[in-house]
Amino acid sequence: GQQVQQSPSSLVLQEGENAELQCNFSSTATQLQWFYQSPGGSLVSLLSNPSGTKHTGRLTSTTVTKERRSSLHISSSQTTDSGTYLCAIEPGANTGKLTFGHGTILRVHP
Amino acid sequence: EAAVTQSPRNKVAVTGGKVTLSCNQTNNHNNMYWYRQDTGHGLRLIHYSYGAGSTEKGDIPDGYKASRPSQENFSLILELATPSQTSVYFCASGETGGSYEQYFGPGTRLTVL
Structure with a gap:
């Protein structure tokens, strides 16, 4: 089955x-x-946020490793934020290989 | 100045022809990767490399070869292109380890007729 699932689509x-x-x-x-x-x-x-909470600009990511989930919070969205947001993990130990989810398509209207 | 560049950016090839996609990185990263992106499948790893002279099979290597002649350059080779290989191909560079990120090139749109 799919290793990385993103929601909403x-x-x-x-x-x-x-x-x-x-x-x-x-x-x-x-x-x-x-x-x-x-x-x-x-x-x-x-x-990059393999665990914990990380902020950059209007973005905040929280990853709970034990629960195998991560979130990306975008505050005060802008029309230029429109696009697709992809989550990717490196499964296993230090292979350097990423497995991607199918993404969330975000549309921000003025 | 882009750190990962790809050439060509667009390519039309004929079935059975040979196609070479090139990638160059100035990040001085050890690892380089080739992905393809298709609707419904997302990004999938084709081949990757841990350094000059090394190539490894990714998740969908059939029909593709790779070459890493130097730290900076990584090529993807389609010896006998097929229409099913029509896709957008992305090259990336990165390192192994918890906080390292992968950085992507702009992509190459390949159409095989």
């Missing part, structure tokens, strides 16, 4: 609203990374 917000994206994984993860994929297709690493 899509989300529509009005500008200024907050978003909460979820990532659940079925194996232990030594690395967890959140990516943003623009509508044009480019992939950008947002942050």
Whole structure:
């Protein structure tokens, strides 16, 4: 079965609203990374958060390793946040290989 | 200045032809990766490398070869391209370890007719 499941599959917000994206994984993860994929297709690493809570700008990620889940909170959403958010884990011990979820498509309307 | 670059950015090939996709990184990372992205499947790992001279099979290696002649360069080779290999291909570089991140190139859109 799929090792990384993301929810919701899509989300529509009005500008200024907050978003909460979820990532659940079925194996232990030594690395967890959140990516943003623009509508044009480019992939950008947002942050790496294998455990605990991490902040960068308007983004907050919380990973609970024992429960095999991570969340990405986007505060005060902007239209430029529209795109696909991907969660990826490194299953097992230090292989350097990432397994990706299918993503959450976010649309932020003005 | 982009740290991971790919060439070509777009490629149209014929069935049975040979295709080489190139990737260059200036991050001085040991690891490099090739993924393909398809609707309904997400990103899947084809081949990866832990350093110059090494290549490893990923999750979907059939029909692909890889070459890592140097720290900076990693190529993906389709010896006999098939229409099922039509996809967007991404190269990435990174390190092994808990806090290291992977950094991606801009992608190559390959169409096999």
